[in-house]
Amino acid sequence: MKVALFATCLVDQLCPQVGVSTVEVLRRLGCEIVFDERQTCCGQPAFNTGYRKEAKKFAKRFIEIFEETDAEAIVSPSGSCTAMVKHFHDLFPKEEKWRERAEKIAAKTHEFTSFLVNVLKVENLESSFAGRVTWHDACHGLRELNLRDEPRKLLKNLDGVQFVEMPNADACCGFGGTFSVKYPEISVAILDKKIEAIEKTGADVVVSCDASCLMQIGGRLSRLGSKARPMHIAEVLACQNREQ
Amino acid sequence: MTNLTSETFDQNARAALRDTQLRGALDNLVKTFGERRKEVIKTVDDWEALRNRARQIKDETLAHLDNYLEQFTGNAEKAGATIHWARDGKEVCRIVLDLIDAIDATNVVKSKSMATEEIHLNHALEAEGINPIETDLGEWIIQLANETPSHIVVPAIHKTKGQIAALFVEKTGIEKTDDVDVLTNTARKVLRSRFAEAEVGISGVNFGVAETGTILILENEGNIRLTTSLPKVHIALMGIEKVIPKFADLDVFLKLLPRSGTGQRLTTYQSLITGTKLERDDEGPDEVHIILMDNGRSRMLAHPVTRQSLACIRCGACLNACPVYQQIGGHAYGAVYPGPIGAVITPQLTGLAKTKQLPYASSLCGACREVCPVKIDIPALLLHLRAEIVDGEADGISAETRVKKKFGERAVFLMYSFLWRRSKLYNFGAKLSRFFQKGVVKDGKARSGFASLVPPLGAWTKWRDAPQVAPRTFKEIWKEDLSKRND
Amino acid sequence: MTNTASAKGEILASIRQNLAASRRFDTVYNEHHIPADRVAGSERHDEAIGLLSRFKSNLDAVAGKCQVVHNDREAAVAIQNIVDDLKPLTIAVSDSDIINDLIDRINTDATVLKNASKGELFDCDVGVTTAQWAMAETGTLVLESGRERSRLTSLLPPVHICVLDAKNIRGTMGEILQIIQNDLSRTVTFVTGPSRTSDIELTLAIGVHGPRELYVIVISDETNA
Numbered sequence: 026m027k028v029a030l031f032a033t034c035l036v037d038q039l040c041p042q043v044g045v046s047t048v049e050v051l052r053r054l055g056c057e058i059v060f061d062e063r064q065t066c067c068g069q070p071a072f073n074t075g076y077r078k079e080a081k082k083f084a085k086r087f088i089e090i091f092e093e094t095d096a097e098a099i100v101s102p103s104g105s106c107t108a109m110v111k112h113f114h115d116l117f118p119k120e121e122k123w124r125e126r127a128e129k130i131a132a133k134t135h136e137f138t139s140f141l142v143n144v145l146k147v148e149n150l151e152s153s154f155a156g157r158v159t160w161h162d163a164c165h166g167l168r169e170l171n172l173r174d175e176p177r178k179l180l181k182n183l184d185g186v187q188f189v190e191m192p193n194a195d196a197c198c199g200f201g202g203t204f205s206v207k208y209p210e211i212s213v214a215i216l217d218k219k220i221e222a223i224e225k226t227g228a229d230v231v232v233s234c235d236a237s238c239l240m241q242i243g244g245r246l247s248r249l250g251s252k253a254r255p256m257h258i259a260e261v262l263a264c265q266n267r268e269q
Numbered sequence: 270m271t272n273l274t275s276e277t278f279d280q281n282a283r284a285a286l287r288d289t290q291l292r293g294a295l296d297n298l299v300k301t302f303g304e305r306r307k308e309v310i311k312t313v314d315d316w317e318a319l320r321n322r323a324r325q326i327k328d329e330t331l332a333h334l335d336n337y338l339e340q341f342t343g344n345a346e347k348a349g350a351t352i353h354w355a356r357d358g359k360e361v362c363r364i365v366l367d368l369i370d371a372i373d374a375t376n377v378v379k380s381k382s383m384a385t386e387e388i389h390l391n392h393a394l395e396a397e398g399i400n401p402i403e404t405d406l407g408e409w410i411i412q413l414a415n416e417t418p419s420h421i422v423v424p425a426i427h428k429t430k431g432q433i434a435a436l437f438v439e440k441t442g443i444e445k446t447d448d449v450d451v452l453t454n455t456a457r458k459v460l461r462s463r464f465a466e467a468e469v470g471i472s473g474v475n476f477g478v479a480e481t482g483t484i485l486i487l488e489n490e491g492n493i494r495l496t497t498s499l500p501k502v503h504i505a506l507m508g509i510e511k512v513i514p515k516f517a518d519l520d521v522f523l524k525l526l527p528r529s530g531t532g533q534r535l536t537t538y539q540s541l542i543t544g545t546k547l548e549r550d551d552e553g554p555d556e557v558h559i560i561l562m563d564n565g566r567s568r569m570l571a572h573p574v575t576r577q578s579l580a581c582i583r584c585g586a587c588l589n590a591c592p593v594y595q596q597i598g599g600h601a602y603g604a605v606y607p608g609p610i611g612a613v614i615t616p617q618l619t620g621l622a623k624t625k626q627l628p629y630a631s632s633l634c635g636a637c638r639e640v641c642p643v644k645i646d647i648p649a650l651l652l653h654l655r656a657e658i659v660d661g662e663a664d665g666i667s668a669e670t671r672v673k674k675k676f677g678e679r680a681v682f683l684m685y686s687f688l689w690r691r692s693k694l695y696n697f698g699a700k701l702s703r704f705f706q707k708g709v710v711k712d713g714k715a716r717s718g719f720a721s722l723v724p725p726l727g728a729w730t731k732w733r734d735a736p737q738v739a740p741r742t743f744k745e746i747w748k749e750d751l752s753k754r755n756d
Numbered sequence: 757m758t759n760t761a762s763a764k765g766e767i768l769a770s771i772r773q774n775l776a777a778s779r780r781f782d783t784v785y786n787e788h789h790i791p792a793d794r795v796a797g798s799e800r801h802d803e804a805i806g807l808l809s810r811f812k813s814n815l816d817a818v819a820g821k822c823q824v825v826h827n828d829r830e831a832a833v834a835i836q837n838i839v840d841d842l843k844p845l846t847i848a849v850s851d852s853d854i855i856n857d858l859i860d861r862i863n864t865d866a867t868v869l870k871n872a873s874k875g876e877l878f879d880c881d882v883g884v885t886t887a888q889w890a891m892a893e894t895g896t897l898v899l900e901s902g903r904e905r906s907r908l909t910s911l912l913p914p915v916h917i918c919v920l921d922a923k924n925i926r927g928t929m930g931e932i933l934q935i936i937q938n939d940l941s942r943t944v945t946f947v948t949g950p951s952r953t954s955d956i957e958l959t960l961a962i963g964v965h966g967p968r969e970l971y972v973i974v975i976s977d978e979t980n981a
Contacts, residue, residue, distance in 0.1 A: 032743050034689070038699050039736045041743035048751055060747050065695045071682055073633065075655030079686035086690050118784050168635035197592045201632025206725040208279065208630060210286050213732045214596040215632070244733030294957070301958050315797030335771045348942065354764035364760075406964060407955035423955055430957050453953060453961040460965065465878055481940060491951040491966020494911050498943075499874065509767065516937045520930045524797070531954070534799075535894045537818075538966065539946040546942050552907040553943060563767045570774035573785035 026145070028056045029096035031110075031134070033103045034066040035236045043236060046263035047102045047137055053263075054145055063090050069109040073202045077116060084113045085123070088130050098144060099134040102259045104166025104234045107136040111169065136166060137259055138234055142175040150262050153184035158261065159228040160188075161219070161242065162195040163235035176234060176258055183261070189226040196222070200241040216245050223253055230256050274603040275615065278626040281601035291427055291598050298426050302589040305532025306640070312534055313524060323521050324644045327580035330513055331570065337479040337512045338561065344482025345559060348544020353560045358388025361562050365390065365471065365504055366397055368558060372502060374399075374468035378460075380488070380496040381405035382473025383421060383583055384506045384562060386605045387618070390471070401471065404460050404492035406453065413440045419599030419607065422530050422585035427598055460492070470496035470554070474507035475582070476522060477559070480515045483543040484559060487526070487536045494538055503542075503554040509561050510579035522582060525642035530584035565618040574653045578614050580643040587637035587647065593630055602627065609637035613650040621658055628654035696744065703738045710735045798928065799893040807892040807925045808976055815895030815972060818949030819962055822895075822972045824922075828854075831919055832861040834973045835884070838917060839864050844881030848872040848913060850906040852886045855919060859884060874908060883913035883967070887947075890925045891932050896948040897972065898932055902941035910947065916967040918947075922976035 028051055032044045048058050068083025087110070091099055101107045111134065113127035141147050158180060166172040173195075181188045199205065199215030206212075219242060223231050231246075231253055233239050243255035273281045285291060310316050330337055342352045355361040369377060377394065379385065379401045391412075394401050403412040407424040411417065413436050418424030425433065430447055437443050443455050472493055476485045484505055486493050497503050513522070519541075527533040546553040569575045588594045588608030599607035604615040604624065612631060616624040628651045637647045659679075688694045709726065729735055741749070801810060812822045825831050835858055839847070848869045849855045859868055869876055877883070885906035887897035897918055899906050910916050926932055936944055951966030962968055 034695075037743040038702070038738050041739045041741060041746055044743035045746060045751065048747075058751075060752065062744055062748070063692045065689045065692055071686065073652065073655070074678075074682065075652070075657070075659035076679075076682045076686075077656045078660070079682055082686060082690060114788065118781060124784070164632070164634040164636075168639060195636075197632050197634035197636065199592065199632055201634065203725075204629065204632045206728040208282065209728040209731065210283050211593055211596055211630070212632070214286055215592045216733075218592075240736050241733065244729070244735065247734045248732060297958060312800055313797040314800045317797075319797040332775065334775070335768045338768070338771075353760045354767055355760075356763050356766055360759075360763060404965065405955075406953045410955065423958070425955055426958070428956075430959070433956055449956050449959045449961050450963075452956060453964055457964055461878070464965075465875070481937065483940070489952050489954075490964040491911060492964070494907075494945065495965055498907055498911065509771075516940075517930065517933055520928075520933055523929060524799070534814075535896060535946075535948050537948050537951055541936075541944040541946075543940055543942050547902070551942075552901065552905060561764075561767070563770065567767060567770035567774055570771060571777045573778060573781050573789075576778065 026056050026098065027096040028058055028140075029091060029094040029099045030058055030060045031064060031067075031091070031099050031101040031106065032060070033101060033106045033236070035240070036102060039240065040236050040257065043102050043257040043259050046257070046259035047100070049263045050141075050150065050259060051100065053150070054141070054147060056145075059094055059096055061090050061094065067106045067109045069106060070202055072109065072112070072116070081116045084116050084127065088113065088123075088126050091130055092126065097133065098140060099130070100137055100140045101134065102137045102234070102257060103236060104136050104163045104170055104172060105237060107134055108165040108169035110134045136170055136172060136234060138175045138179055139170060139172055142178060148178045149182040150179065151184075152262065152264055153186075154261055154264055155185045156229045157187040157189060157227060158230045158232050159191045159223060159226040160194055161191070161198060161223075161231055161233040161238060163233050163238045164197050166234045167195055172234065176232070179258065179262060180232065189228055191222045191226045191228070193218075193222055198238045198241050200237050202237070205241060212241075213245070216241060220245055220249065220251070224251065228253055230254060230261070232256050232258050232261055234258050273600055275624040275627055276603070278601065278603060278630060281603055282597045282630070285597040285601045290429060292596070294427055294429065295595055295598055298420070298423070299589060299595050302532055306528065306586065306589070309528045309532045309534060313528070319521060319524055320642055320644050323525055323642055324580065326513060326518050326521060327643050331510070331576055331579055334509065334512070334570065337514055338509060340479040341477050341482055341512050342561070344480065345477075345484075345544060346482070348482050350482065350544045350557045350559050353558060355560055355562045355564070357564045358390075358562070361388050361506060361560055361564075362390055362393035364560055366394065366399070368502060368504055369394070369399055369469055372468060374502070376463065376466045377401040377469045377471060378463055378467040378496050378500065379403050379408075380470070380472045380486075380493040381408050381424075382471070382506055383605065384473050384508050385471065386418060388562075388564065390506075402460065402463050404464070404496060405488075406456050406490060409456060409460065410436065413437075417600065417605070420585060420588055421583055421606065421608070421610075427600065464495050464499055467496070467500040469502045469504065470500040471504045471506070472496050474505050474511050474559070475526070476519060477507050477512045478514075478516050478519065479512055481543055483516065483541050485519060485539055485541050487523070487539045489531075489537045491538060494540055497540055497542060498553055501554055502556045502558070504558045504560065506560050506562060509563055509566050510581075526582050526584050529586040529640065529642040569617055572653075574646075574649055575617060577645045578610075578617060578650065580645055581610055581614070582643060584642055586640040586642065590636040590640045592632065592634060592636065602630075609647045610645070613647055613654060616654055621654070625658050628658065696742070699738055699742050703740070706737055710737065801893060807927060808922050808974065808978075810892040811890055811895055811925050812974070813895075814893065815949065818895060819952075820895060820949045820970045820972055822974065824974045824976055826977055827975065828858065831973050831975050832858050835859070835917060836862045838971055839866065839882070842882065842915060844915070846876075846880045847882045847884060848877055848880040848909050849883075850885040850904050850909045852904050852906070854886055855884050858919065872909070877908050877912040880913040882915045882917060883909040883911075884917045884919070885910045887918050887920045887972075888924065889932055889935060890920055891929055891946075892925055892927050893929065894948055896929075896946050898936065899945040899947065900936060900941040901943040902939070907943060907945065910945070911966055914963065914967055915969045915971070916947075916950075917971045917973065920972055920974045922974050922978070925974075
């Protein structure tokens with residue numbers, strides 16, 4: 026299957042290995058990857074902070090770029106960015122044509138784990154990962170995209186893995202975009218509950234489908250000197266145990 | 270008096286985070302209500318269907334709110350109730366005072382009503398020399414303490430048993446104790462003597478049934494039954510959004526509200542009051558007055574996103590599920606209604622100018638939407654209000670609520686928009702960041718001093734290590750390596 | 757009252773105006789928020805267990821004290837036992853014929869008030885009434901003001917004894933709402949157990965403003981219910 030990769034700005038600039046792993050896993054499963062280098066950002070920061078005019082511009086650009094591909098699916102290693110694409114239509118309440126175009130693009134956009142399990146129908150990647158891992162349910166992935174079973178299935182099927190469910194895996198990590206710096210004390214208070222839950226599992230690795238959550242969680246784990254470290258599920262599945 | 274306002278939300282929140290006793294109380298609240306709710310939901314065979322049905326009923330009602338209110342009025346009046354209409358809180362207070370005056374009453378008892386808190390009814394009465402006594406235990410506690418409620422359902426949740434005991438010792442003269450039963454008994458005794466002399470009883474309304482003109486009020490303690498049965502005059506304050514079409518609809522809401530609010534299948538008492546008593550000698554008040562209050566609610570009908578705010582049945586489940594509320598409690602919001610629902614209705618009821626922090630005090634996690642019995646999409650509402658605050662982009666709310674945004678933030682977003690929609694500039698920006706970052710961030714920590722020039726960086730790195738722009742961006746890796754391979 | 761009339765006019769006008777303003781957004785919004793059409797969920801229960809058993813177990817679960825007897829004679833004995841236990845000084849009864857008949861059969865030193873005034877009820881130790889209906893799914897009693905003068909007798913004394921005919925137990929709230937709507941009393945009260953609160957540190961305390969003890973004596977002429 027031909028897949029157009031939507032890498033996301035966060036992955037592109039801060040954790041490109043997530044993108045590399047995503048490509049590796051998809052290629053391993055027989056997908057042909059196309060990557061339009063004009064892509065930048067889905068506009069989520071603008072939309073979430075209330076700058077809808079700017080968010081609309083990003084949305085239009087995204088739609089225009091991705092309309093040009095003949096790939097059957099657009100896949101992204103980010104739950105929140107995928108959710109943003111699915112919400113593009115909210116930006117065009119009075120523009121029917123743009124709304125239709127947004128909906129068409131949204132319909133073929135998938136989050137990475139959802140694509141593997143629900144489209145490619147793969148739950149076992151036949152790879153291995155040695156280590157005690159726990160899963161953090163990123164909010165957008167969980168509540169906007171209904172991702173709950175997919176990542177767990179993929180992780181549990183890894184050879185050699187010790188999967189541990191953390192208490193309140195579905196509790197927010199406290200990132201929330203600009204919330205993390207507008208209200209940092211609250212953000213960190215929420216984060217520390219998540220850290221407590223992670224420590225309870227004794228996991229070496231905390232895995233999620235959103236680089237932003239991993240940045241929030243990872244930033245605190247390293248500040249606290251924890252042995253646990255964050256990894257994106259694409260990296261785990263590609264078995265990229267690269268140190269940052 | 271907890272004099273906190275929404276304007277100082279950030280300071281309020283910081284103070285709350287330092288309050289270890291409050292955080293202990295909140296942990297207890299979250300754990301207890303979370304577990305009870307989870308368990309009690311299992312006693313319904315299709316919880317989702319119930320929520321959908323409730324939302325359908327609310328949507329239908331709101332789409333024809335004028336008709337249902339007129340139907341309700343007609344039927345309630347037919348049964349002998351007197352219906353009053355009030356545009357705002359001041360009018361409500363005026364009506365209540367007039368009714369109290371009309372019978373020269375001085376002894377007024379009150380049961381729990383968030384609507385009366387919303388309009389500061391007690392202050393208005395006290396200013397005229399009337400001292401209404403709150404009879405719900407939690408409300409009486411905060412009345413004694415001269416505080417405001419910190420939760421929609423359990424108003425005194427921020428207080429420890431010890432603090433409440435000390436309060437009772439001071440105000441009622443009992444001996445020091447930490448026995449909850451003794452404390453509860455004290456409340457019973459003191460309030461009972463007020464009930465015996467009560468001339469006017471003021472209550473809220475949970476649901477008003479258009480089909481029959483019935484008001485339903487639910488509780489666990491029995492004080493609502495007393496407030497609405499003993500005095501000569503019963504005054505019920507009802508927000509206009511509380512009306513529902515049919516008597517049978519009560520079943521849906523009675524299954525949802527107790528479960529969502531307190532994790533019970535049903536609260537101890539429901540009073541279904543239709544008009545006044547038939548005969549003079551019958552039990553109950555001689556007069557039943559229902560005040561239909563707008564106070565900013567009709568404005569919320571102007572847009573489908575804001576209209577759902579009016580579906581709220583005041584269960585408080587969103588508070589219990591909210592990671593922000595869980596950390597800071599209710600007082601920090603500086604508003605009558607705290608938590609997720611408070612963050613969206615407070616700006617709509619009182620205007621965005623003084624409440625513009627509230628819509629931003631959320632990580633948009635959506636836990637509230639998940640537990641809301643009537644499926645209010647609070648994150649969508651928050652985003653709608655944020656757009657309002659930025660430049661009135663979200664349609665439906667009048668220009669007067671538009672608030673000027675900080676120049677700095679707007680500049681940043683305009684810059685981000687300009688640069689990042691041009692891939693060459695975006696790519697160049699990445700290279701620049703890579704170049705400058707060592708001067709700003711080292712070992713994940715912001716180099717102090719410099720970081721304070723970039724506030725978000727300072728705010729991040731005070732507690733968290735910061736990520737670095739990678740030595741090669743994904744685009745560079747793709748161009749140089751990945752695109753050349755295809756396996 | 758002219759003020760309320762103009763307020764009414766303005767509020768209704770405001771509602772209509774705002775609903776009209778919303779119309780241009782409604783179609784698009786509704787496209788993405790399709791209301792569901794499933795039949796609303798009902799309380800789970802084991803079909804094999806009958807109404808009476810369900811009523812009893814649900815009432816017991818909320819600290820109600822439920823006894824099942826087979827006839828009037830046994831009901832009187834049950835009341836006698838409760839009275840002997842509690843040793844009340846004053847017992848108030850509602851105007852129900854059944855209750856008045858039962859209370860005449862018991863031996864007690866307590867003063868029995870048959871038409872207690874509001875003031876008298878404040879000092880009564882026990883209040884005895886019937887219930888017109890009950891809901892099995894929650895253990896709830898239904899008191900209709902049009903059928904019995906029980907509003908304050910069931911509320912003011914700290915102990916409430918309620919006699920219920922098992923024939924009047926229905927399964928669900930839905931059924932009860934339908935029944936009572938037929939001839940809707942001015943006040944209908946649903947009672948599920950004794951009064952309670954969790955306002956102090958979420959610790960459950962039984963017995964606040966309403967009765968702290970609720971005894972329900974169910975008269976059922978079935979041997980197996």
